[in-house]
Structures are given as C-alpha cells and as structure tokens.
Amino acid sequence: MFFMDIFHSSILFFYHITEKRKKNRKFVIFKFIYKKYFTMRQTQFFIPTLKELPNEAKIPSHQLMLRAGLVRGLAAGVFSFLPLGYRVIKKIMTILREEIDAIGGQEFLLPALNPIEIWEQTNRVEAMGDVLFHIKNRDGLVLAPTHEEIITYHAKQHIQSYRDMPQIWYQIQTKFRNEPRPKSGVLRGRQFIMKDAYSLDNSWEGLDLAYQKHYDAYVKIFNRCGIKFFVVGASSGAMGGKQSQEFMVESNSGEDVCAISENYAANLEVATSNVPPVSRIDKNPEIEEFATPNAKTIDDLVEQFAIPEERCAKSVLYMVDDKPWLILMRGNDELNETKLQAVAGTTNIRYIAPEELKELTGAEHGSIGPVNIPKNIKVVADLLLKNANGMVSGANKDGFHLKNIDLARDAKIDNYFDLRTVKEGELCIETGKPLRVVKAIELGHIFKLGTRYSQALEANFLDADGKTNPIIMGSYGIGVERIMACYIEQNFDDKGIIWNNTLAPFSVHLLGLNSHKSEEVAQACEEIYNKLNTENIETLFDDRAETAGVKFNDADLLGLPVQVIVGQKNLKENNIEIKVRRTDERFIIKLDELITWLKKFFDNK
RNA sequence: CGGGGCGUGGCGCAGUCCGGCUAGCGCAUCUGUUUUGGGAGCAGAGGGUCGUAGGUUCGAAUCCUAUCGCCCCGACCA
Secondary structure, three states: OHHHHHHHHOOEEEEEOOHHHHHOOOOOEEEEEOOOOOEEEHHHOOOOOOOOOOOOOOOHHHHHHHHOOOEEEEEOOEEEEOHHHHHHHHHHHHHHHHHHHHOOEEEOOOOOEEEHHHHHHOOHHHHHHHHOEEOOOOOOEEEOOOOHHHHHHHHHHHOOEHHHOOEEEEEEEEEEOOOOOOEOHHHEOOEEEEEEEEEEEOOHHHHHHHHHHHHHHHHHHHHHHOOOOEEEEOOOHHHOOOEEEEEEEEOOOOOEEEEEEOOEEEEOOOOOOEOOOOOOOOOOOOOEEEEOOOOOOHHHHHHHHOOOHHHEEEEEEEEEOOEEEEEEEEOOOOEOHHHHHHHHOOOOEEEOOHHHHHHHHOOOOOOOOOOOOOOOOEEEEEHHHOOOOOEEEEOOOOOEEEEEEOHHHHOOOOEEEOOEOOOOOOEOOOOOOEOEEEEEEEEEEEEEEEOHHHHHOOOEEEOOOOOEEEOEEEEEEEEHHHHHHHHHHHOEEOOEEOOOOOOOOOOEEEEEOOOOOOHHHHHHHHHHHHHHHHOOOOEEEEOOOOOHHHHHHHHHHHOOOEEEEEOHHHHHOOEEEEEEOOOOOEEEEEHHHHHHHHHHHHHOO
C-alpha cells in the first residue's frame, strides 16, 4: 500500500534503451511521465480542526475558516492560509485567470514595494493618508495598496500609439492597506489578495467595451463560484472616474448598505426612490414668526404644534471646502453625505461646530432656516422641496420658527439636488415596489477611471491624427479572500461548511471507519483511494486512527461535497455508503459502481 | 482616533470585586487497557514566569501605574 503511494507521488519515469544505446552507451533517452497528485491522506495533511468556537471570531465565515483549518490569524487583519484553505484560494484564482484571460487579459507580476514618487505624482500619498504603509527604515518606498500607478507607469513607458491599444493588464496579488479597523476575519484585512485588472484604451467607446467585458466576466466568475450576488451603481469616491458598479453579496456582516428591489439595486450612497415632492398648497399667506421655546427637533415641532412632518424643512450646516453651506431637507429626511460630496465636487466636508453655527447665523442648532440667512452662506435644498410653500423652518433666532414659508418667494435657494438618504419601504423608481435596505459585502468593483492617472503620470499616445492624448483607463478589482468568505457565509449549516465542487479543496472525502483496526476496511479504502487518483478525482482520505464519530464530524465541518463512507457492515455485502454533504442524502451502492456514480454526480452539478 | 470587552498550559474557560496552602476545570496531547457507524470508558502522565514592565505589600493572577495585543460598536474605508 505504501508502495502505491510512492508510485503515485513521485514522478514516474520509464527509460527506453534505444537501439543506439545498445551500440553506444553515451546516448540515453529518458522519458518522464508526470502524474498529477489528486489524492491526499489525512494523516499526512495538515488540517488542524477546532471543536470549539475560537474567541476572536464573531461571524460565521471567520469561525468556520478557523474551525475547518483553512486559515489562522497572525495579527489583526493578517492571516496565514493553511494548506486546505490555500487549495480553495488557488481554485478561485484559477477561475479568475480563466475568465480574465478569456476577455484578453494578460497577467503581470507587479512589485509590492513601490517608489513613493509615483504615488506623489497622482496625489495619492495624501489621499490615502494612513492607509498607505510606509517603509520605516528605507525612505522612499511604500507598500502598494493597489496598482493603478504602476500599470500607468509601464503604459507610459511603452504605449506610444493608438495602435498599441486596447490592452487589458491584470494581476492577482497581495495588496497592503493599513486599515484603521480590520475586522470580520479575512473580509477586511491589512494584507489581502486582489485580482486587479486595468484596461488601456484609445477612445471612450473602447473604454465602454472594456468595461462591459469585465462586467460580463464578473457575472461569469461569481456564477461559477456559486455566489448569489447583485450589482449596484456606486459612488466612485476618491478613485475618481465616470462610472462605477459594485458586485455585492447581501450579508449582515457587510459594511456597505444597499437599496434593492427586483430590477433595481444601488449603494445607499447613490440610491434614489420614488417619493412625491412636497406639494404646493393653495393658501399662501405671508410669513409669520412664532415662538417655539421648547422645540429643538422636527419631532418636537410635529408634536407641539401639530405641523405635518413634511411641512417642516430641516436645516443643517456643513463646511464644504471651508465654506458654509446650509442644506435644507424635508422633515426627517436624512442628508446623504456622499451625495453632498458629489454635488460639492469635494470629499472635504464636515458637519459644522456649534460655535461656528452661532457665529455665522446668530442662532443655535434647531432654530436655523433658509429665510434671511446671511449671504455668505450657500443654500442648497433637496429636490423634494422644489418650490414648496407652507413650510415651517427656523427663524435664525433662538426659540423662534417661521411658518407659511414659500421657498420660491421667501428664500434664495442656490440649487436643488437629490440629497436625501433612501429609506426602507420607499418605492422603487423602476418597479414601483417597496425597496429593501440591506447590508452587503463588496466583492468586486468596476470603474471607468478615464484619464485621471494617465494625465497625472503623462501616459500619452498619438492618435490617428498625430495628436497627443492621455490613455483612457478602467480599473476592475475583485477580493479573492472575500469570494471565499462570502461563499461560506452563504453555504454553511450548524455542522460546518458546505462546499460546491468548484471551490471545494477536494471533491471527495473518503472515510475509512476503523480503517486502523479492520484490515478489510483498510484494504477496500486503499483500492478506492488509488482508483480515485487514477480517475483524477480529488480526494481526501481520512485514514486517521479516530473513531467513526470524530471522522463524521470533521467531514461535515470540512464540508467536501461527497463523503464516501467505507464501513465493515456494508462491506460484507460489497457495499459502500455515499453521503451528499449539502442535502444529507445517503446512497448505498456497490463498490464497483463508485466511479460511475461520482462521475454522474459531478457532471450533473 | 473615541467608547466598550478581553488577555490565565495548544483551544475554551473559572479564579480577580474582598491579596494568603502546591493556580483549577473541560477539551486536546502522551502511555496502558477496554471499546468501535455520529466528537468513547477506565487508569496514569506531561504541559502554565497568570500579555509585558514597574510599583505597593511579609506575601500579587488578584491592588496601583504604564505599556502591548486581540475582539466588538462608532469615526474612517481606493
């Protein structure tokens, strides 16, 4: 039996003694035949399973990745992948390679050590701040948090003509980000593997095409992985760029919030809904001041003065690039800061401090309003308030409000924008059905970058007219560990992980019950084991001297798709048992039907 | 960075408030023996400077000070 292992594990070689050799011993031809190793004995494979829940893990995927011996933590947000977990990572990488290769991607291996100068040129040393790791004992080097700059640098070196494009360049590599708060196991780490692709084009139409190719590839990738996902329109944030979409997995462990319904999904940062604007009312008397000594909030006004909530206009003040803005929102609508950043064209915004508020308006929080606001304050309002009248708002005098405000008549609104945060239950702009607001994990993000990086680094090309233009770029990322964690978040039960055959570290778990005691079982297992290897079916053989219960529980925890259970009782009838992990279905079949059964099972998957 | 929780054999925890025998328990490990289809029984054994440093004290896991690390909530998040 042991000999069989040597036989499979080593490179098999045969050598022919050629006719020549018989005549002349100098010429010997060796012919090597490599047999891939498809099987592994658990006694020789490092799988440290944990019976109890590790204290540091709070979410299911993290707990199970630790318990099933896939990963171990090393520091906050830093993980080692153990052999079993790394097998899953490699399977994910294979799928990523296949699908990105299929759209013409070319894989690079890029350095993690980057000269800081390049990052200074795109102004991202400042933009990234503490997130960028700096090397302490070697000035001028940083750890790459992503690779737009490096790709653009190489493009600048060698892409000279419009004829050199389009290009899709990608990498699957470790990136480093000094996250202020790593959490949720591998979901947010300081070091993580990312598939990052970059498209280089000579036209905006070319970018659209590259973007669409990646969109389609991403759909294929996540479908192949068996992950349930949705796509949302997203804010491109500090990345800059024209358009971006995120591939999301609904999960309570997620950090993003999305509004979704049947045909609509958007990150809450940009989501809109169908809410009727505040209507105009016929009676439109003059403004009237009234005392509201005990009303600091909209709820207070509604309660104390029986004013309908939608007739209240809430004012909040922000400093936008150090200039004061008054933002007018309907009733208890919540201002969406990302939307404000988008219309302001800057991420440099902050809620105003109380003393600044007093100085600027003469009133305190709760008594601010758009009427007679000092001219140096820019006033913007939410779209729902456009031309509304009969409104109540602060009088810019502590303890007083104004009623009968006609925003068109009495206030100078500089601009109306969509600024509100969508709420659960509001109607979808596409279908008219209620929106759900859910937490989600961002698995992938595709961006139309445009020329931000090529302009900053002067990566230009000559077009057909001989004119110089910046290369038009896109950037497309997928978190490799996140695929693994998200899959587990969606596929587990109280016993453990439930792998599909695509991502499973092995396809089959061969369990020899008391194989260390029963020569009969041991022998049958060896036969099956060797057969599975010959048939190229990835198999983990539990040949440990453990009791049946231990093997069953570990098998369920590891969650390989099919368990082949060899026990003495069934063996007497020349039978073995098969258990399908996901459904818990059990089949008793003849020993010699196994391969046929497995092939049929995996083909149908 | 703000708020909270936690650091005690490999893992999970008790003990800490109120200082005092040799620092306990479960799991795991090792030896022997019995058992053998859902985390076995019995008998024995090994393994911990109680995160670290300083201080108080006759005496510190326990009290004080500082510091490091991990987890959670918030801020942040290309």
